[in-house]
Amino acid sequence: MELRDTPDEAAFREGVREFIAQNLPSGSKQRSARRFEDADRDWSRKLGEAGYAGLTWPKEYGGAGAPYSHQAIYLEELAEAEAPSHLGVIGLGMAGPTIIAWGTPEQKERYLSKILMADEIWCQGFSEPDAGSDLAASRTRIEDQGDHFLVNGQKAWSSFAHIADFCILIGLGLPDEPRYKNLTYVIVDMHAPGVEVRPLVQITGHPEFNEIFFTDVQVPKENVLGAVGDGWQVAMTTLLHERGTLGFALSATLDVAVRKLVALAKDRNVTDPILRDRIAREWVELQALKYTNYRSLTTLTKTGIPGPEGSASKLVWSENNQRLTKLALEILGSHAQLTDGGGYADGYWQYQQLRSRGNTIEAGTSEILRNIVAERVLGLPRSR
Amino acid sequence: MDFAFTSEQDDLRREARAFLEATPSPSMEQLAELGWVGILQGDDFTFLDASVLFEELGRALYDGPFALNEVAGQPGDDVWSIEIDGFVPHLDKVTRVLTPDMRGTKAQGDTLATVDETLGLGRLSRNGAEAAQGEWVDVRRRLLAALALEAVGIGSKAIELALAYASEREQFGKKIGSYQAISHSLVDGYVAVELSRSLAYWAAWSVAENDEQVDLAVAAAKSQASEAAVLACEKSIQAHGGVGFTWEHPLHRYYKRALWLEGALGYGREHRAEVAEYLLSS
Numbered sequence: 001m002e003l004r005d006t007p008d009e010a011a012f013r014e015g016v017r018e019f020i021a022q023n024l025p026s027g028s029k030q031r032s033a034r035r036f037e038d039a040d041r042d043w044s045r046k047l048g049e050a051g052y053a054g055l056t057w058p059k060e061y062g063g064a065g066a067p068y069s070h071q072a073i074y075l076e077e078l079a080e081a082e083a084p085s086h087l088g089v090i091g092l093g094m095a096g097p098t099i100i101a102w103g104t105p106e107q108k109e110r111y112l113s114k115i116l117m118a119d120e121i122w123c124q125g126f127s128e129p130d131a132g133s134d135l136a137a138s139r140t141r142i143e144d145q146g147d148h149f150l151v152n153g154q155k156a157w158s159s160f161a162h163i164a165d166f167c168i169l170i171g172l173g174l175p176d177e178p179r180y181k182n183l184t185y186v187i188v189d190m191h192a193p194g195v196e197v198r199p200l201v202q203i204t205g206h207p208e209f210n211e212i213f214f215t216d217v218q219v220p221k222e223n224v225l226g227a228v229g230d231g232w233q234v235a236m237t238t239l240l241h242e243r244g245t246l247g248f249a250l251s252a253t254l255d256v257a258v259r260k261l262v263a264l265a266k267d268r269n270v271t272d273p274i275l276r277d278r279i280a281r282e283w284v285e286l287q288a289l290k291y292t293n294y295r296s297l298t299t300l301t302k303t304g305i306p307g308p309e310g311s312a313s314k315l316v317w318s319e320n321n322q323r324l325t326k327l328a329l330e331i332l333g334s335h336a337q338l339t340d341g342g343g344y345a346d347g348y349w350q351y352q353q354l355r356s357r358g359n360t361i362e363a364g365t366s367e368i369l370r371n372i373v374a375e376r377v378l379g380l381p382r383s384r
Numbered sequence: 385m386d387f388a389f390t391s392e393q394d395d396l397r398r399e400a401r402a403f404l405e406a407t408p409s410p411s412m413e414q415l416a417e418l419g420w421v422g423i424l425q426g427d428d429f430t431f432l433d434a435s436v437l438f439e440e441l442g443r444a445l446y447d448g449p450f451a452l453n454e455v456a457g458q459p460g461d462d463v464w465s466i467e468i469d470g471f472v473p474h475l476d477k478v479t480r481v482l483t484p485d486m487r488g489t490k491a492q493g494d495t496l497a498t499v500d501e502t503l504g505l506g507r508l509s510r511n512g513a514e515a516a517q518g519e520w521v522d523v524r525r526r527l528l529a530a531l532a533l534e535a536v537g538i539g540s541k542a543i544e545l546a547l548a549y550a551s552e553r554e555q556f557g558k559k560i561g562s563y564q565a566i567s568h569s570l571v572d573g574y575v576a577v578e579l580s581r582s583l584a585y586w587a588a589w590s591v592a593e594n595d596e597q598v599d600l601a602v603a604a605a606k607s608q609a610s611e612a613a614v615l616a617c618e619k620s621i622q623a624h625g626g627v628g629f630t631w632e633h634p635l636h637r638y639y640k641r642a643l644w645l646e647g648a649l650g651y652g653r654e655h656r657a658e659v660a661e662y663l664l665s666s
């Protein structure tokens with residue numbers, strides 16, 4: 001056991017720090033971790049060019065082929081500097097890894113490096129009005145028309161769709177086949193005729209996710225990932241990456257939140273012992289999440305498989321973030337009602353607290369995640 | 385960055401677990417035969433090696449002074465306990481007692497009836513105290529880490545018992561573990577224990593390395609692990625239904641140990657007050 005950086009890790013960390021010092025746009029600190037649209041493309045491209053965007057991706061696909069520990073260090077340093085993350089969240093975290101796992105050589109060539117450089121933005125078209133947690137109930141039709149697919153249907157709550165160039169889409173490809181064997185997974189050009197994006201205003205007042213309507217959208221045959229009917233398996237790869245590799249990104253955002261919480265408490269000179277107890281608890285919970293991520297990172301590095309201890313990261317993080325942002329509002333007191341009162345109340349915490357309610361819904365609801373931990377990690381009998 | 389035990393430490397864990405399954409209540413002589421007594425004294429083992437034992441002894445609900453004797457860190461052949469919050473655990477099983485003023489006293493006094501019947505708390509008569517070796521801050525750090533590790537052992541065992549029961553017991557024609565009210569509650573217990581395990585290992589490493597964050601690490605680990613152990617036991621008792629409420633079932637003994645650990649050397653809020661002081665005044 002050695003929790004300090006190895007010489008190689010220390011050198012890498014130094015490099016990241018230097019890069020941030022030289023390239024971080026001024027003023028981004030105030031905006032950081034506010035809304036994802038604030039992350040600007042220039043900064044994202046710089047991250048791509050410096051090799052940070054695809055740290056753990058294989059070199060042949062434009063990645064750095066670096067160990068997972070570098071990814072963790074990179075995210076820690078971004079958090080330390082309160083720097084914005086790369087804009088291509090869905091591309092980097094979901095579409096890219098899925099294309100690496102299932103894509104043809106042509107698909108890898110076509111899409112991967114543009115994801116890293118933030119030249120093309122991706123969105124995820126999984127959820128539908130009648131298929132959220134129950135993703136396998138997806139009803140968007142992906143019909144094989146011989147020389148192309150024809151897509152018809154509706155997706156809901158798709159983040160980034162309003163700025164996306166491509167969508168990873170799952171739908172019904174083989175309607176006569178049984179559940180789990182009837183789905184197909186395709187890459188859809190968001191600029192194709194028949195694709196209509198309608199922004200949905202969130203609880204925060206900001207339209208950050210969207211409905212997508214597909215009406216007779218023609219999708220080239222070469223855009224299928226895996227085979228027709230493999231959609232469920234391909235989607236599992238996407239979700240594994242969505243939830244699995246997110247660990248360090250989550251503790252990094254929580255780290256920023258705890259720093260801001262502590263700064264707020266100092267600023268307001270919090271002396272109430274109950275508030276102080278709760279602030280300390282959030283710090284302790286952050287350390288617990290961080291060191292749990294280190295444990296699963298070590299397991300991942302040694303065995304290639306993430307350890308079971310990491311499976312709960314997202315579950316824990318979402319609840320921590322909800323508690324923490326609520327606590328910040330309590331510290332703000334009556335100012336918490338102001339969205340633009342200057343000083344203490346610039347609207348940051350007000351936005352974050354409302355936004356945090358989505359954390360236990362997006363990327364698998366907490367109930368679904370508890371089912372997964374119960375069944376796959378703890379081996380309890382299935383609930384369905 | 386390498387946050388795992390070595391293969392030697394994993395071997396030690398296997399050896400300890402097998403031994404304690406056969407001998408859950410070993411004497412200090414038996415533990416000495418295995419070479420574990422005084423493990424922190426020589427140069428061959430670190431606090432991390434000892435921490436493997438502390439956790440495994442917790443899991444086995446071991447009822448003796450081994451960990452206290454180790455963290456007291458006194459030379460010689462005496463078996464030591466430590467006065468904690470005014471009481472001395474296992475007073476009748478040790479020969480000397482270390483008090484927070486760093487004095488050693490002959491183990492004499494009254495043994496009191498305790499909720500955790502295996503604790504053997506005693507009230508020390510302070511006759512003939514002599515100066516002991518070392519500093520209380522160091523003893524306290526080691527002790528907090530050891531209590532956290534013991535709590536991790538207790539908490540994970542409590543969850544394991546519940547998982548086994550929920551996978552077997554049927555009501556309404558179904559295994560009770562298939563009901564989400566049961567499974568989700570056990571997931572929360574499991575997650576709390578695993579998170580606190582990470583803190584306990586961080587604390588153990590920090591003690592072993594005398595890391596600059598050691599005081600924060602032991603405060604975080606002790607508060608979180610002991611609270612997680614209590615939570616895990618409470619969830620386990622609930623999942624066991626009436627069976628879990630009986631004297632016959634071992635669960636209540638895990639629970640009572642967890643309750644002791646939660647309060648020993650201060651409840652969570654006292655440790656979090658230290659953390660808050662560090663965060664808000666630095």
Ligand SMILES: Cc1cc2nc3c(=O)[nH]c(=O)nc-3n(C[C@H](O)[C@H](O)[C@H](O)COP(=O)(O)OP(=O)(O)OC[C@H]3O[C@@H](n4cnc5c(N)ncnc54)[C@H](O)[C@@H]3O)c2cc1C
Binds near residue numbers: 123127134365
């Ligand atoms: C901020 C945000 C961003 C999102 N971004 C995207 C995106 O980019 N792309 C995308 O495809 N989707 C996205 N979503 C959608 C998200 O994936 C779904 O909302 C989520 O999977 C839940 O589906 P649902 O809304 O249909 O709720 P439902 O599945 O109807 O769930 C309603 C409630 O029932 C519970 N429930 C359902 N099934 C079970 C069960 N088996 N056991 C116990 N409880 C159950 C749920 O936990 C929930 O509490 C986003 C959502 C949010 C909030």
